Amino acid sequence: MTKPLAGLFKARQREAPAPGPYARSLRLCGEYLAAQDPGAAGATGPQVRLTRAIGAFAASLDGPAADPFDALLQVGERALEVGGEHGLGLALGLAESAAGIRRRSKGAWRLRGLALDGLGRDPEALECYERYAALLPDGRPAPEVARRTDTLRRRRECLEAAVALFPGEGAELRELLGEPTATTAVLAPRFDSWVRARVAGHGPGDPAVRRLLALYGSYRRLDLRDRVPDPLLGGTTPVDVGGLRALVAGRTVCVVANAGDVSGSALGAGIDGYDLVVRCDSFRLRAEGTGGRTDLHAVTLRGDTPWDGPAWTQRAGIRLVFGDPVAGWRRAVRERIAPGAQDHVGDASLRRPLSDPALLGEDGWGAAPTTAFTVLRLLDFLDASPRLDLVGFTPAGRLRPREAEWVERHATHVDDSKMRIALR
Incomplete structure (x- = not known):
């Protein structure tokens, strides 16, 4: 009986995640807290909830009953609430650790998508949202994720259709669209300048320019708010x-x-x-x-x-x-x-x-x-x-x-x- 049991324990050890991702996550939390202004730390509700979640995560690493993975995701959710570059950066780092621990975790891919979305990294966010939806039994994500997925896809379609209107004049913008890490903060002003240049060069009466302006208007509306799938709710x-x-x-x-x-x-x-x-x-x-x-x-x-x-x-x-x-x-x-x-x-x-x-x-x-x-x-x-x-x-x-x-x-x-x- 000893050998089968020994084999079972070895198999479970192979399945269990190495301590590395948890240690990295705890280090990210520590770096985040160390970077906070002592006078402002804990001043807001979201920050207080994040600090408490970090404490619960740290305690779960040595607790026999608690699940460190769930506690890790909870810290990521609280970091999303805090927002800003530092909060979203922490959420992204924790999501990457969570996805490394459990590759098929719906929560990890959702968290990663939301963090990337908040940072303006649209192509990467869209890929994560799609991975999250593919892991769901019915393939139907939460309403807020479904709206963001639809919005990111439509924004991308507007950009690609705009570039296709002037195939000989969009090399720089097309190259930027091909970069998976290009952020909205970089892409949006480049698109603005490119549209103005096309209007100045071809005139507002050009049919292609009129179509371009319609696409630009749709892009800007989608940049400000998600599309409403059902206006009558x-x-x-x-x-x-x-x-x-x-x-x-x-x-x-x-x-x-x-x-x-x-x-x-x-x-x-x-x-x-x-x-x-x-x-x-x-x-x-x-x-x-x-x-x-x-x-x-x-x-x-x-x-x-x-x-x-x-x-x-x-x-x-x-x-x-x-x-x-x-x-x-x-x-x-x-x-x-x-x-x-x-x-x-x-x-x-x-x-x-x-x-x-x-x-x-x-x-x-x-x-x-x-x-x-x-x-x-x-x-x-x-x-x-x-x-x-x-x-x-x-x-x-x-x-x-x-x-x-x-x-x-x-x-x-x-x-x-x-x-x-x-x-x-």
Whole structure:
């Protein structure tokens, strides 16, 4: 029996990854942290999450139960959230290590594609996205990856078609297109100059120039935003303030906190007993504790590029997206709303209800009020529901101090045993 077992152990040792890629990944994390400004480190949510993920990864390398590979991918995901040249560079380095450890890892190829995409290395990103899709059982990637794959392909097609219009005059641009490591930051201005030169040399009336300008316009639009595969969002109906009021009129409403004690409770049946269940931002469902329905999902856009976040694929009857300025809000709604994942979506009249003078027009809530308070205050203002409750917002601390004071002043009943605050 000794020889077969010895052979089995040897086979497993051959399959197991060498410590090298993990050691390299840990070194990359250390170099990233060492390069951070001590005064700014940990100042933002994404940076804090990245630092914690690095700690969990380091601990997993010597933990018998944890999986270092999953922890490695988690650090890469957090590095993508941080963004910038350093964050994306770290994500790419970790993705390359992960792909070296497990060549058929879907997560590794997805992470690598997203990092390369963020760095503007389009051809390499497209190749990684295609490898990721090929590893999926149905070949259908996540919506945000599918959109980026389609956008990168169409941008490439625009460039190739443009060069083909003037076969004798595009040698330099054609050569640049052939370089797999050419970045968008290098390629886009070269394309701009080449187009201007063709217009100056041939005149705007030339049929080839007119076609070139159409391709250039398509390229620039795709450079600014992804193509929308379904402009109607799977039949989603936009609603304004009046439309939202009609949807909630006469219905009992509860706003549920994303808290561990709610998930671990037995409040699920009571939550599902409301006519309209409201959840905020990112949430997880555990039917026994949180209930299983989401009738209204409210989310607040954060950061400088809120359109880069994952698509909102959780099923909801109504989805309200809060954010400012309007250009970023429109782009985020266009790129992150998943077709068919909601029946109604709030229009621009509902994007900033607290500060909009056409609605509440209230000052003093700060630059970033919590999503829960924003949707609660909006529903209270509409005054269309016979019952409006907060569930899971006791004890205090889950709302900003001024928000909590407002709730305390307007509460008609507080039931700590059910973590419920009634406003009417």
